[in-house]
Amino acid sequence: MSNNIITHLQELEAESIYILREVAAQFEKPVILFSGGKDSIVITYLAYKAFFPAKLPFPLLHIDTGHNFQETLDYRDALVKKLGAQLIVGSVQASIDAGRVKEETGYNASRNMLQTTTLLDTIEQYKFDAAIGGARRDEEKARAKERIFSHRDEFGQWNPKDQRPELWNIFNAKKDMGEHFRVFPISNWTEMDVWQYIYQEQIELPSLYYTHKRRVFQRDGQWLAAEPCMKLKPTETVVEKEVRCRTIGDITCTGLTLSKAHTLEEIIAEIAATRVTERGGRSDDKRSETAMEDRKKAGYF
Amino acid sequence: MNTEGYLDMELLRFTTAGSVDDGKSTLIGRLLYDSKSIFEDQLEAVEEASRSRGNDEVNLALLTDGLRAEREQGITIDVAYRYFATPKRKFIIADTPGHVQYTRNMVTGASTADLAIILVDARHGIMEQTIRHSYVASLLRIPQVVVCVNKMDLVDFAQSTFDKICEDYRQMSAHLDLGQVTFVPISAKLGDNVVNPSTNMPWYTGPALLTYLETVPLHRQQTQPFRMPVQYVIRPIGDRYPDFRGYAGRLACGQVRKGDSVRVYPSGMSSRVKSVWLADRELSEAVAPQSVTICLEDEIDISRGSVLVADALPLPMEEQLINVEVCWFMSPVLQPGKKYIVRHATAETQAVVKDIVYKIDISTQQRVSGVDHLEMNDIARVRLKTAQPVVFDYYKDNRTMGSLIFIDPGTNNTVGVGMIVPAED
Helix, strand or coil, X not given: CCCCCCCHXXXXXXXXXXXXXXXXXXXXXXXXXXXXXXXXXXXXXXXXXXXXXXXXXXXXXXXXXXXXXXXXXXXXXXXXXXXXXXXXXXXXXXXXXXXXXXXXXXXXXXXXXXXXXXXXXXXXXXXXXXXXXXXXXXXXXXXHHCCXXXXXXXXXXXXXXXXXXXXXXXXXXXXXXXXXXXXXXXXXXXXXXXXXHHHHHCCCCCXXXXXXXXXXXXXCCEEEECCCCCCCCCCCXXXXXXEEECCCCCHHHCCEXXXXXXXXXXHHHHHHHCCCCHHHHCHHHHHCCCHHHHHHHHCCC | CCHHHHHCCEEEEEEEEECHHHCHHHHHHHHHHHCCCCCHHHHHHHHHHHHHCCCCCCCCHHHHCCCHHHHHHCCCCCCEEEEEECCCEEEEEEEEECCHHHHHHHHHHHHCCCEEEEEEECCCCCCHHHXXXXXXXXXXXXXXXXXXXXXXXXXXXXXXXXHHHHHHHHHHHCCCCCCEEEEEECECCCCECCCECXXXXXXXXXXXXXXXXXXXXXXXXXXXCCEEEEEEEECCCCCCCCCCCEEEEECCECEEECCCEEEEECCCEEEEEEEEEECCEECCEEECCCEEEEEECCXXXXXXXXXXXXXXXXXXXXXXXXXXXXXXXXXXXXXXXXXXXXXXXXXEEEEEEEEEEEEEECCCCEEECCCCCECCCCEEEEEEEEEEEEEXXXXXXXXXXXXXXXXXXXXXXXEEEEEEECCCC
């Protein structure tokens, strides 16, 4: 017998499938946080692989800010139908209407922060004990230190100073009533790994990831979509450009990249040549040096 | 770029232990820089943060010190994971702080590492910290150790200094259970022998550090007998796969093919492999560390916590009294007689520590006997009694089959970890 070469994508896939199966085995009521972005799409695809030929043992939860690209919603609905999965939508608009959160005002108003309340309320309403997310450690410096099974107290808070030790591949999901976990099966993947995997497996993506003509405007050096939910300053003008999304959040915080990439190969080549991180286009991270850590402590994704 | 080439890369996980003084941050910074893994906005953020702290030079430690408390106190308190790739390999760095009180972080980083980088300052030679890192590498059986003798520029790139440190290290580590040890003289600051070969040290004929990392063989334990702890039983509902009953798990070691004879623990019953699946694709064979689903010819009682093994020697052991090397992670202290939950592979059982055989003073590596409890960061050998038999191989033979964690039933926290070892004569 000789050693077979296991490629890094095979090894990452094996690790993620292992983690998803641990979630199904150790929790009562897990859910996949599905944003319609490539990372949550890859998670859903891995979950399909992990449990085939059984159906997904988790529903998908979409926290809808009400400011979504239509393409994201269309993709989401088609995927749910194809997998025969259950979809649950948590509405930020409903949280606003119920007075749970207050809408931000001004030009840079975003519902990104408000999502946390809707997310925690939905988790509590359905009594989910594990929320599976597509966060990766290479994305952001606070995420670089987060565990794969990440404990949340009964207020949904993360305590970065007192995280459970996590060794080998042994995950400890024990908790008290009312507490839950966030689980990150693709923690060890990089942006490039995700794209290479999508290419290798030929995973279908929302059309937003490929270059297309769109009405856009520029703010603080970033291209943003000129959609009705965006309030333009008098100095800002709308133009049509060939753009694509490098990451997909809601419209208010998704920077668009000028791009000619029509295929996965072209996207991969573009990312290999780029010198800015993908979250460099996310205005929500630029609010302060520890913006992500502060949001995460409060219960953000 | 060559897409196909990238798809064929292997993955190497390595750990680096040490403090800022050793030049560890500089070394990691250089590996990330020179492999173009630091992006412009990350660099800008670090430059901005350095300036606002009154640093003249860019402090690369800020790249890895991600938490607010770490930035405020200027120390690393947790394991940080960093990623980079070259055209030959993808790398995951578990960057761990080297302070005495953070032994547990070193152990955590080492638990999944294929290789450990131990930094030695050429001016100071072997320090207590070097000994501690080497001991952890030995305890966790990291297959490869690279001793980087750093700051060679500050000792005039002298071969005699390097040779002396190598000799001292060999003596110090003679009784340790280290895998292959390699020595590289470097200057992380100037870049000598990090990514590119040094012109200042023509007497060194070995590879630069990165070249070594790109080519060192990986130990994936595929030639050992097959072991797969069962995580989950897949039984689809509906008419499409009426008789499908698959055992989901990740191969801890070895290979498995259709038709292979296997045994199931704890029952010890035998069967044959009917099919091996990776999602909707039937595989001709699976190898460690793949995650697969296995169907057997016979209906046997198998559930989470069972282990499928090759029906060949050596078979795993199955015992209720085991010898364990423990690293304790938390307060309250470990007390003999107190009940803990022990998780081993996918099985779980209650356990009590019968006695502490001895504790290790990690700085002198002397055994201390007559100890009645263990405190945070202590390392010791204990005898453990479990409520259910544990199906295991020794940790030195297989990490997955030989490792376990202690969970405190009162707090639910992971409070310690253990590696199963043979009894001493």
